Amino acid sequence: MAKASKSSKTTKAAPAHYSFFQSVERNFDKAASFTDIKDKGILEQIKACNSIYSMKFPVKIDNKVEVIEAYRVQHSHHKLPVKGGIRFSMDVNQDEVMALAALMTYKCAIVNVPFGGAKGGIKINPKSLSEYDLEKITRRYTAELVKKNFIGPGIDVPAPDYGTGPREMSWIVDTYMSLRPGEIDAAGCVTGKPVTQGGVRGRTEATGLGVYFGVREMCNDADVMKKMNMTVGMADKKVVVQGLGNVGYHAAKYFMEGGASVIALAEYEGAIYNPKGLDVEAVMAFRKKTGSILNFPGAKNLKKSAEALELACDILVPAALENVINGENAPRIKARIVAEAANGPLTPDADEILNKKGTVVIPDMYINAGGVTVSYFEWLKNLSHVRYGRMEKRYSENMNSSILGSIESLTGKKVTAAEKKIILHGPDEVDLVHSGLEDTMIGSYHEIRDVWMKNKKVNDMRSAAFVSAINKVGVSYMELGIFP
Numbered sequence: 001m002a003k004a005s006k007s008s009k010t011t012k013a014a015p016a017h018y019s020f021f022q023s024v025e026r027n028f029d030k031a032a033s034f035t036d037i038k039d040k041g042i043l044e045q046i047k048a049c050n051s052i053y054s055m056k057f058p059v060k061i062d063n064k065v066e067v068i069e070a071y072r073v074q075h076s077h078h079k080l081p082v083k084g085g086i087r088f089s090m091d092v093n094q095d096e097v098m099a100l101a102a103l104m105t106y107k108c109a110i111v112n113v114p115f116g117g118a119k120g121g122i123k124i125n126p127k128s129l130s131e132y133d134l135e136k137i138t139r140r141y142t143a144e145l146v147k148k149n150f151i152g153p154g155i156d157v158p159a160p161d162y163g164t165g166p167r168e169m170s171w172i173v174d175t176y177m178s179l180r181p182g183e184i185d186a187a188g189c190v191t192g193k194p195v196t197q198g199g200v201r202g203r204t205e206a207t208g209l210g211v212y213f214g215v216r217e218m219c220n221d222a223d224v225m226k227k228m229n230m231t232v233g234m235a236d237k238k239v240v241v242q243g244l245g246n247v248g249y250h251a252a253k254y255f256m257e258g259g260a261s262v263i264a265l266a267e268y269e270g271a272i273y274n275p276k277g278l279d280v281e282a283v284m285a286f287r288k289k290t291g292s293i294l295n296f297p298g299a300k301n302l303k304k305s306a307e308a309l310e311l312a313c314d315i316l317v318p319a320a321l322e323n324v325i326n327g328e329n330a331p332r333i334k335a336r337i338v339a340e341a342a343n344g345p346l347t348p349d350a351d352e353i354l355n356k357k358g359t360v361v362i363p364d365m366y367i368n369a370g371g372v373t374v375s376y377f378e379w380l381k382n383l384s385h386v387r388y389g390r391m392e393k394r395y396s397e398n399m400n401s402s403i404l405g406s407i408e409s410l411t412g413k414k415v416t417a418a419e420k421k422i423i424l425h426g427p428d429e430v431d432l433v434h435s436g437l438e439d440t441m442i443g444s445y446h447e448i449r450d451v452w453m454k455n456k457k458v459n460d461m462r463s464a465a466f467v468s469a470i471n472k473v474g475v476s477y478m479e480l481g482i483f484p
């Protein structure tokens with residue numbers, strides 16, 4: 001081997017750069033050889049994006065014509081409809097939407113939601129546009145999707161993502177219905193709608209609550225906790241959450257209510273830290289009042305939001321955007337568990353560094369799958385045209401009442417009025433949605449854990465999640481058969 005020259009000794013090799021989609025492909029390749037799918041062609045087919053719709057359309061803003069750049073990518077048609085959110089951000093580009101669509105395919109497979117993966121994006125800054133302009137853009141985008149058959153309850157079902165929420169979903173369903181009049185299942189063309197527009201109770205908090213259920217399941221896993229030299233359970237776990245959007249806020253809230261201590265919260269204006277724990281609701285109310293989380297009483301300000309990622313804690317929850325933990329800051333991450341509430345918050349370099357350090361990374365495609373899980377419940381509600389709990393609530397309450405009555409007369413003792421209220425309560429829609437979500441997050445944790453623990457070569461949870469997902473998607477493709 002040639003002797004290294006002086007200069008090559010001192011110049012560090014530049015870290016490899018991967019686009020977001022290439023990172024997803026890399027993680028896929030790392031896991032592929034451990035799957036049951038031996039046919040290279042099937043693996044290539046699973047990996048590829050099936051349809052990419054890139055569009056440019058004009059919208060009049062302040063009497064000027066603006067050309068809007070937007071995308072919808074359907075990653076995998078092995079199951080229909082395909083499913084995934086729509087984001088509004090100036091960072092939207094084709095590669096990003098492809099990567100996010102691919103993650104949706106694996107995510108749906110992991111939580112056994114019978115959809116293929118998709119994603120959409122509009123390159124706009126929603127904060128700089130009026131509500132009226134946002135409505136025009138959203139409606140025009142929906143019309144473009146209708147024109148090309150890229151939306152429909154059996155075709156492709158969007159949902160909220162970064163920069164969008166129930167309001168945008170409401171515009172989408174209204175536009176769809178006006179272009180496809182009389183379609184009986186039309187409400188199922190999009191999820192994350194307001195409840196008054198066919199949405200389901202429990203969708204708003206679903207992703208954050210799912211993050212909590214998934215992390216709690218790992219913290220209750222005595223074997224894993226022993227290996228990591230951590231105590232079992234949520235109590236006393238120190239949590240840092242980056243991003244206080246819908247996902248981050250709800251995750252932080254449920255961690256706090258579950259007995260963990262949320263020691264730091266980070267937003268783009270900076271971060272706040274209190275080793276004794278922060279009251280998440282009080283921080284949110286403070287931010288609403290002052291416009292910032294900084295200077296929250298009793299907490300220390302961290303000027304740079306990214307500093308919060310490097311605090312000593314048990315659980316770090318990046319809940320904003322991709323690539324926030326990379327080769328540069330990963331060596332300084334002290335958390336024992338990183339729960340990827342955002343999609344793609346770790347670059348492949350960061351992943352490697354953290355895995356070497358023994359940090360457990362709970363991958364996005366599992367830990368943030370609560371959103372799409374409850375979207376699935378919403379879609380089912382739309383197809384069945386009935387609210388969850390409508391048929392059984394009263395029946396359960398009557399049944400509970402007669403069981404309680406029998407117990408009271410047999411024992412001669414009576415429960416208190418408060419206890420009675422809890423015992424008699426029949427399930428509401430939100431109870432059923434939360435319970436379906438909890439069951440899904442627990443079940444999928446154990447599916448991934450089985451792969452992770454049984455195969456010695458699969459040494460990180462992301463690869464285990466990929467193995468689980470690829471096996472399911474692969475079987476689907478093989479059973480479908482390939483059109484000759």
Ligand code: GLU
Nearest residue numbers: 084085159161371372375
């Ligand atoms: N945007 C969410 C995600 O990335 C939800 C997708 C959906 O509900 O279809 O998982």
